[in-house]
Amino acid sequence: MEEDYLRKNHPEVQIKGFPAIPAERAAPLSGQVDGWLASGPMADSTATADSTMRVGERIGLGAENAFPVAKENQALMTAINRQMDAMFADGRYEKLFASYFHRPVPDGLRAAHPGSASPSPGTGGRS
Structure with a gap:
């Protein structure tokens, strides 16, 4: 869903896949990527755990769990x-x-x- 959102709304963004969530979380910190589109709870917990990270923007993708x-x-x-x-x-x-x-x-x-x-x-x- 996140990739579909990016492709539709930000075609200029280069999407990079990762094998697991820990690798996704580490990628912005290690400079592998400039940003990360994550679920609200994931983004919040990452920003809380690491003061060098912040939630840049909240977008509603309309997903249900x-x-x-x-x-x-x-x-x-x-x-x-x-x-x-x-x-x-x-x-x-x-x-x-x-x-x-x-x-x-x-x-x-x-x-x-x-x-x-x-x-x-x-x-x-x-x-």
Whole structure:
């Protein structure tokens, strides 16, 4: 998704791939690249851990997160959904999400767990 964003919005940028996240995080520090497009939590933790790094700009790519589960593991899927419902119902999920992503919970995720305590500010509630 990040590469698609760069190709579409910044075709002048040369994209360089790395085999793993630690190598991506180290590349700007070692001078291998001038910048790094990373998820909000990754960028924040890197900037917090190293005072020579900063978050230059936040962009919304509209991505939602998921918990991949093997199709045959219905018991795990049921347990995840039950816990997500409970976390939405008491407000814990929204607090955790906001602390990492600095934006409201996406409407699609909220709609999947309709027992949420209240809509996130600025989302207009469930779609």
